[in-house]
Amino acid sequence: xxxxxxxxxxxxxxxxxxxxxxxxxxxxxxxxxxxxxxxxxxxxxxxxxxxxxxxxxxxxxxxxxxxxxxxxxxxxxxxxxxxxxxxxxxxxxxxxxxxxxxxxxxxxxxxxxxxxxxxxxxxxxxxxxxxxxxxxxxxxxx
Amino acid sequence: xxxxxxxxxxxxxxxxxxxxxxxxxxxxxxxxxxxxxxxxxxxxxxxxxxxxxxxxxxxxxxxxxxxxxxxxxxxxxxxxxxxxxxxxxxxxxxxxxxxxxxxxxxxxxxxxxxxxxxxxxxxxxxxxxxxxxxxxxxxxxxxxxxxxxxxxxxxxxxxxxxxxxxxxxxxxxxxxxxxxxxxxxxxxxxxxxxxxxxxxxxxxxxxxxxxxxxx
Numbered sequence: 246x247x248x249x250x251x252x253x254x255x256x257x258x259x260x261x262x263x264x265x266x267x268x269x270x271x272x273x274x275x276x277x278x279x280x281x282x283x284x285x286x287x288x289x290x291x292x293x294x295x296x297x298x299x300x301x302x303x304x305x306x307x308x309x310x311x312x313x314x315x316x317x318x319x320x321x322x323x324x325x326x327x328x329x330x331x332x333x334x335x336x337x338x339x340x341x342x343x344x345x346x347x348x349x350x351x352x353x354x355x356x357x358x359x360x361x362x363x364x365x366x367x368x369x370x371x372x373x374x375x376x377x378x379x380x381x382x383x384x385x386x387x
Numbered sequence: 388x389x390x391x392x393x394x395x396x397x398x399x400x401x402x403x404x405x406x407x408x409x410x411x412x413x414x415x416x417x418x419x420x421x422x423x424x425x426x427x428x429x430x431x432x433x434x435x436x437x438x439x440x441x442x443x444x445x446x447x448x449x450x451x452x453x454x455x456x457x458x459x460x461x462x463x464x465x466x467x468x469x470x471x472x473x474x475x476x477x478x479x480x481x482x483x484x485x486x487x488x489x490x491x492x493x494x495x496x497x498x499x500x501x502x503x504x505x506x507x508x509x510x511x512x513x514x515x516x517x518x519x520x521x522x523x524x525x526x527x528x529x530x531x532x533x534x535x536x537x538x539x540x541x542x543x544x545x546x547x548x549x550x551x552x553x554x555x556x557x558x559x560x561x562x563x564x565x566x567x568x569x570x571x572x573x574x575x576x577x578x579x580x581x582x583x584x585x586x587x588x589x590x591x592x593x594x595x596x597x598x599x600x601x602x
Contacts, residue, residue, distance in 0.1 A: 258401055265409035283487060285572070289455040291519060312401055316394040345445050355523060 246326070249376050251316035253334065256319055256376075257312035260369045264304035267362050276362075283358025292351050300348070304366055308342055311373065332380035338373045345370045430478075430568055430577060433560060435507050438468055438476030443601050446480045447577040449565045452495060452514045453488035453522050457574045459587055461515040467592045474600055479511065480561040482573050490527040493549065495558045497531040500548025504540050513538065 270276050271288055277286035287293065293300055314334050322329055345367040352359050402488065408581045430447050448464065450457040468477055481498075483491035494514050501510030513534045514521075535545040545602040548554055568577070576583050585595050 255402075256407060261402065262406035262408045262412070265406055266412050269409055269413040282572075285456040286454065286487065289459045291455075309398075309402055313394070313398045316397045316401075317391075318398075320390070320394040322390070357489075 246378065247319055247323070250315045250334070250365060251355070253338075253373050253376050254312050254315035254319060256359035256369045256373050257308045257315060260308035261305060261312060263362055263365055263369070264301045264308055268299055268305055269302035271301065276360075278361060279332045281361045281364065283352070284360040284362065286358035287352055287356055287360035287363060290342070290356055292356070307337070311337060311341075328380055330379055333382055335374075335377040336366055338370065338377045341370045392545040423450040430480075430564060430580060433564065434478040435502065435511070436476055436478055436481040437508055439473065440476070440517065441470075442474055442476040444471070444475045444578055444596065444599055445478050446596075447580075449480045449561075449568070449570045449573060449575045451481075451483050451488055451491045451573040452498065452511075453491035454573045455518070455522075456483065456587075458515050458518040460574050460585075461512075462494065463587070463589055463592050464505060465512075466589060467596060470593070471596060471600075475596060480564060481558045481567045482537055482562055482570055482575070483558065484573060488522075490521060490524065492555075492558065493527055493531065494521070496549050496551075497545075499537070499557060500545045500551070501535060501538065501540060503548050503551075503554070504544060506538055506540060509538050510534065545597070 267276070267288065271293075276284045276288060288299075295303065311334065314330055314337070318327070318330050318334065321330070348363060349367050352363065365384075400447040411523050434447065446464070446467075448460075450460075464477060468475060483495050485492050497521040498507055498510045498514060501507055514531075517530070517534065522531060531549070532542060533543065536542055565575070568575075568582075576585055578595070581599075583599075585592055
């Protein structure tokens with residue numbers, strides 16, 4: 246189980262770099278976009294911010310929280326595993342998956358342009374959700 | 388050592404390393420762009436000129452009216468022209484990316500149709516200022532016609548302009564010039580033929596213009 250949270254922490258770390266890079270680079274001219282060629286369109290669209298704050302900053306916050314939760318799970322005493330932390334990781338990853346799907350949908354159907362950094366983030370969120378153990382899972386009685 | 392200290396150290400370290408990596412990466416020049424795109428281009432005029440004919444510097448912009456980035460740069464371009472009215476002029480070329488911006492060609496035609504009535508720059512500004520209203524519209528033509536009416540243009544002439552093959556040819560000549568200059572993104576800027584990368588900030592615009600002003 247610890248290995249899963251270690252992988253989640255690594256994915257969250259990659260996500261942190263990705264989201265912070267986008268946040269810093271956003272107002273610093275065209276963003277290199279060699280695969281999808283639509284990064285600037287996506288990142289300057291009306292959907293790229295909420296109340297004037299770029300979505301990438303929210304993403305960075307999410308990844309920092311996910312990394313922190315996963316780190317606490319990795320270092321917790323295996324004799325007393327925290328179900329609350331496990332639940333938080335699972336539900337947070339689930340909520341992020343919903344938001345990520347929405348953002349990918351906006352890219353595909355409204356903007357008709359893709360940002361490779363955003364797609365990487367969506368892939369990371371999807372992987373984290375798959376890895377996050379469901380808190381509802383109970384051991385079967387022997 | 389309390390149990391929570393270890394993960395806290397790891398978290399602080401990870402955030403610091405991630406922030407450092409992000410800052411480092413954001414300061415790296417775009418190598419592919421630098422090596423793939425030529426630094427100079429022979430742009431043979433033909434664009435719409437805004438500013439003094441005798442200005443020392445010509446800022447050539449290849450732009451797409453539906454491109455959000457071009458819309459974001461538009462107020463900066465206007466501001467920089469106001470700051471250097473004697474030294475700088477703008478030469479705008481159409482470069483509609485029709486595969487990802489389905490309304491961009493019609494928008495360029497709208498600007499050209501307004502230009503036929505001597506109001507090109509008013510429509511140019513209006514298209515960028517109202518970009519969000521028409522950008523995602525499945526039928527942008529009535530919005531352009533409404534903009535033309537607000538500007539007091541002759542609607543019939545404007546409509547004829549939207550369907551004019553001559554105006555479309557003019558736009559396509561701009562696109563061809565852009566392709567010859569290896570333009571592959573919008574907006575792409577040149578100053579006196581030299582391709583320049585300008586960040587989305589007034590400070591950077593001023594810096595780039597100052598660096599090109601004759602000493």
